[in-house]
């Protein structure tokens with residue numbers, strides 16, 4: 152590896168918001184009009200996602216996936232917010248083209264991030280993958296505008312809508328019941344109760360026959 156390679160692989164001038172950070176605020180033009188993120192989707196969760204480019208095949212399948220499953224996001228009190236580094240005219244043309252071809256309508260705002268402002272703010276522009284197109288990012292943002300989960304996918308691999316919905320429901324269920332979610336958790340499965348912090352809690356746990364106990368530190372319950 153020469154010095155140029157090393158520079159290319161380590162340089163990162165973009166902000167990368169992390170889990171637990173408040174979502175950076177911004178104003179943007181979208182297919183549903185102008186938004187200020189701090190005023191967007193009050194008291195709701197937001198799933199904000201980027202795609203590399205309009206009128207491209209993988210992106211068309213992904214956006215159609217968000218559109219056809221929008222009612223499931225609605226049921227989870229969640230607004231969808233798309234983004235790419237394309238103009239509003241390209242967005243409108245693509246939305247209309249997909250509607251004409253397939254009947255699927257992208258009925259959620261898509262940010263026209265032509266100046267890359269939001270992409271850079273959210274670390275969606277990852278220059279060693281592409282200098283001009285956003286990677287496939289997904290930000291799960293709670294009603295307090297805190298980032299709770301982040302996914303980044305490269306240009307050549309589409310995301311999994313089942314996993315996006317599963318992760319969203321897992322976050323919400325974890326918050327509601329103050330529990331953690333095991334491998335592959337899905338709605339209806341048992342959840343993990345937090346480990347005991349005192350000997351009294353440990354003894355209570357050992358005597359609780361309603362729990363499925365693998366060991367004192369790993370116990371599951373129904374909710």
Ligand code: BEZ
Pocket residue numbers: 203204207208209210211284306307
């Ligand atoms: C696609 O969505 O198919 C795509 C977009 C940008 C680069 C590669 C693939």
